[in-house]
Amino acid sequence: MNQNQINAHKPKQRVLVVAPGRGCYNKDELGYLQRNHADKQEFIAHIDAYRHKQNQMSIAALDSETKYSFKQHTSGENASALIYACSMSDFIDIDCEKYEIVAVTGNSMGWYIALAMAGALDPDGAIQVINTMGSMMANGLIGGQLIYPEMDELWRLDNVKIQHIDSLVEQINNEEDCQLYTSIFLGGYRVLAGNEAGLKRAESLFPNIDDRYPMRLYNHGAFHSPLMADISARGKAALTAELFQHPKIPMIDGEGRIWTQYSTDTNKLHEYTLGHQVLAPYDFTKAIAVGIKEFAPDKVIVLGPGNTLGGPMAQSIINTQGYGWTNKTDFINTQEKTPKLLAMGHQVQRKIVSQHS
Template identity: 65%
Template sequence: MGIAKIDGAAKYSFKQHTPGENASALIYACSVCDFMDIDTERYEVVAVTGNSMGWYIAMACAGALDADSAIDVINTMGSMMQDGLIGGQLIYPEIDAQWRRDSDISALIDRVIETICDEEGCELFTSIYLGGYRVLAGNESGLKRAEEMLPQVDERYPMRLYNHGAFHSPLLEQVSEKGLASLGEFLFSKPQIPLIDGEGRIWTPYGTDCSKLRQYTLGDQVTKPYDFTKAVQVAVKEFAPDKVIVLGPGNTLGGPTAQALIDINWFDWTSKAEFSSAQQISPKMLAMGNEEQRSQVLVKR
C-alpha cells in the first residue's frame, strides 16, 4: 500500500503506521506542512533544529534539502531496516518531578551502560539526549539487562520504543555505509536558514560545506549519539528567539524542548511549575500539536 493510502486510512493502525518505511514519510509530511503554515508576516524563522529523524525534516525546512531530495533521503534512510530491525531503543527519565536534571540519575545511567557493555554478548549505548530523558540503543541482550538494572519509574520506565532500531549507535554502521553509497552529494544544498545539528554545530547559509553536511548526516548522525538538548540550547543561545515553535505531528517534543530550556534557565524557567505558569500567561513555546497554541502561529484568514 502506498503512503497516500496509508495516510488516508479511515483508522490509525499501530502496525501499519509506525514502521520506519511508513512513519518517516508521514511524519515528514505533517511537519513540513506545519512549517509552511507558520505566519511569516508575524514570525521570522531565525534557525531550525530537530531530533533524530527530525534532523532530515529540519534540513528540508531550512532548504538544505529540496522537496524531492528530502523525500529521497527520508525514504532511503527510513526503509533501511524494513527487512528487520537492527537492535532497539528504550527511554528513561533523568529529571525530577519539576523537570530539573538529576545528576545522580544521569550518573546511574552511565554506570549501567558501562556495566552492561562489559558483559559478554551485550551492547548498550546512549542514543539521544532528549531534554529530561535519555534514549538508550542496544542489542536485545543489552536492552533486557538495562530493563533489569534501571529502577522502575512511574510504572512506565524504562520504556521500550516500538518499531525503533538502535538509531544513533555503532550498531548502525552498515546503515550509514548504505546511506553514503545510495545518496549523493548533489542532493544537499547550503541551508537558507541556519541549521543546528545533533552535536550543536551550526550550518549557516554562507559557510556550509555540502560535502561535510552530507557526511555528517549519513555518517556520525547515524552512528553517534544525537544531542537534541544541546541543539535546542545552542539555538536559543545563539539566535535568542522571542518564541520557540515546535512542529507536529502531535506534541511529543514539547516536554523535552521545555526541559532543555529549563536546564539553562531560559525564559527564566527553572522548573516545570514555572514553565506551566508562564505558558498560561504569555506562552514563549508554541507547540503546533496544541490547538490553542497552533492558532497563534497560523496565518490568519
C-alpha cells in the first residue's frame, strides 16, 4: 500500500479556516505570491485584468517589486487586492484529501475573503467587492485606527484593563470634537477607530505599555465605526445584492452569526456586509469562539500572507478555553507537540497544510 492509499484510509481532520485582514502584507511578505504561488498565474491574471480596467497597478507587479514601500503596499487600493490574492491562493492550496473545511471566517477585511472562500462571492464578484471597498479612501483616509492590549501576560482577557479602556473611550467621546469607537475585538487586543482628535487624546490618555502601545495603525481608516457612513452608502450603491450567492461552506461573521447554504438570505448578507459590518464593531474574538464551539474543528488554519493573526487567534481560543487552553503556556506546550493552530504564512506549518508539500 503506497502513501496515497494510506492517506485515503485516514479520516479527514476537520478544520476552521481563517482569513487575515489588512496589515498582514509587510516587508517580509514581499514576493509571497512569487515564492508560494507561481502556479496561480491564471487566478492572479484574473485579478489584474480587473485592476487594469480601474487603471490600478497589478498585484503581480506589486508583489515583485525589489523594495517594500509602506506608502505603496499598505494603501487600501493595493493592500486589499494583494492580500486577497495571497490568502485565496493559500486557501486553494489546502490539502482537501487530508482536511475537511467545516467553516470559514476572517478578521475585518478577511470577511470579504471568507465570502470568496465559501463561494458566496464568485471570482468576479470577489475582486469587485474587495477592490471597490479597498479603494474607497484612495483620495484620502477617513479617520484612523490604533491598537491596545486588554489581556494579561498569560494572554487571558483582563477585566480591569477592559473596563479602563471602556471608561477612557467614554471620556474621550465626551470631549469636544473627539470621536473614538471600538473597531475590532481582536483576541487579547482592542482596535479603536476615531477621528484625529479622538486618536490623539487616546494616545495621550492610555497608559504606555512596553513603549509600543497605544500603537497607531499606518494607512488604516476608521473601519467598523460610524465614521464610515459615507463608505457604506457608496459601497451599497456600487455593489448590488445580485453579486451575493448562497455559500457552499458555513461562514461566521463579525457578530458570531453563522451563514449556511440553507439559511442564507442573500439580500441580508449584502446588507450586513456593506452596512453593519462597515459601521459597527467587528468581534473577531466571538467569531472564533463560535467556530470552536459550534464546529469543533480538529485544527484551525490561518491563511497568509504573514502570521500577524497568530497571537490574536491563540488568544481568542484561550478566551473560550478551546483545546483545553487556559493561558499562553497551554498554547505553547500544545503547539510544540501536536499543533492545533497552523499558519500558512509560516513555512514549516505551511508544509503540513499544503497539498504541494
